[in-house]
Amino acid sequence: MLFPLLFALIPIIQVGMPLYLIYRLWKSNFELKVNWTVSFVHFLLLLATLFFVFRWDVIGYGLRYWLNTFFLIAALSSFLQVKDLPTYNSKKMKLSWGKISEILLFVVILLWSLLGTGTKQKKLDLTYPLKGETNYVIHGGSTIALNYHGIADQQKYALDIVKLNDWGFRAEGLFPKQLHKYSIFGKTVYSPLSGTIVDAKDSLPDQIPPKTVSEQPTGNHIWIKKDSLYIVLAHLKQGSIKVEKGDKIEANQPIAEVGNTGNTTEPHLHIHGVKIPKNENPKPDSLLYKGKATPLTFNGKFLIRNTTF
CATH class of the missing domain: 2.70.70.10 (Glucose Permease (Domain IIA))
Known part of the structure; x- marks a missing residue:
């Protein structure tokens, strides 16, 4: 029973979550370009972690490329909305330690994954x-x-x-x-x-x-x-x-x-x-x-x- 339940969560994690984040990036109202940049990096690292670390044979191998395409389209659309905003203002700056912690976590996982793409040992x-x-x-x-x-x-x-x-x-x-x-x-x-x-x-x-x-x-x-x-x-x-x-x-x-x-x-x-x-x-x-x-x-x-x- 456990494995079917875990497999049922895969579409939610690998498809539902990215689509939600893509929607948020597309529709959020940013007051500063730095807020947009932090959100962009946060979402990008999450998608990259899903792309490289998770297996994609369960919900469709092609989806790993389509989701990233949708993200880039949403990112471009949202950037065009914020490109004329001020870059930084300490009073309007919105930054949470939770988001920073997640960014650091994704960086560590991606670097760990990168190390796994090869080995110095004789093959x-x-x-x-x-x-x-x-x-x-x-x-x-x-x-x-x-x-x-x-x-x-x-x-x-x-x-x-x-x-x-x-x-x-x-x-x-x-x-x-x-x-x-x-x-x-x-x-x-x-x-x-x-x-x-x-x-x-x-x-x-x-x-x-x-x-x-x-x-x-x-x-x-x-x-x-x-x-x-x-x-x-x-x-x-x-x-x-x-x-x-x-x-x-x-x-x-x-x-x-x-x-x-x-x-x-x-x-x-x-x-x-x-x-x-x-x-x-x-x-x-x-x-x-x-x-x-x-x-x-x-x-x-x-x-x-x-x-x-």
């Missing part, structure tokens, strides 16, 4: 595990502001990926229970590298959203090893895995389909990599909690939240 380049041009990253980057996986050291650079339909939504509806309504469900997963299968699980049934199975975090999954690197592809569809432990595979080889198994509230593909010392031979069950997180690039691109490919 490993792979090929895309999904085909097509409408795949969308809901969690990715090197800071928690863009990627909640950062709370677990071994998954710091993990990615969660969905697929957008023709309208820019990841599903038909806000939070449907029917798996086929999620665009990514059943899509083919391709190996992102050449290597050896060290573990493959295919027996878990696909769950009805938002049910999760926390004791089986990766659900149906595949672990691929290449030298000291281990890559996991998780939450795969029951009965779809085409490889077995010990198989040698090549990059771009079809190996499974996207499902909804394990610790997940809806269909998506999870992928991350860890490096294990060459002299160790860890058991597959321990790989989620061992090794050093490895940042990944795909065809030379470091993927972050709101990236499409």
Whole structure:
């Protein structure tokens, strides 16, 4: 019940709030240009935070651009109304500490997000595990502001990926229970590298959203090893895995389909990599909690939240 309620709040936060602020900027009567400037910066930073930090696959990817277009139109219209006003007057100056605090908060969040768009750590380049041009990253980057996986050291650079339909939504509806309504469900997963299968699980049934199975975090999954690197592809569809432990595979080889198994509230593909010392031979069950997180690039691109490919 909690997840549907949270998803129901998304349109209010990401659409209702910006539209209200756009209306306020457009219709407010400012007495000084400095008051208008503070309000403009405040609203701009809020919209920028929503644009970069929030995921937009739930209510439509195109909306993130339309809302900012509406804001710029409203800002231009309101500026034309205040351009001849006095710049500053101490008696008419309206400034609240609450607004200043929010501006500073948005600046911190945006800077934190900016840090998450890259990393100085050496990256490993792979090929895309999904085909097509409408795949969308809901969690990715090197800071928690863009990627909640950062709370677990071994998954710091993990990615969660969905697929957008023709309208820019990841599903038909806000939070449907029917798996086929999620665009990514059943899509083919391709190996992102050449290597050896060290573990493959295919027996878990696909769950009805938002049910999760926390004791089986990766659900149906595949672990691929290449030298000291281990890559996991998780939450795969029951009965779809085409490889077995010990198989040698090549990059771009079809190996499974996207499902909804394990610790997940809806269909998506999870992928991350860890490096294990060459002299160790860890058991597959321990790989989620061992090794050093490895940042990944795909065809030379470091993927972050709101990236499409």
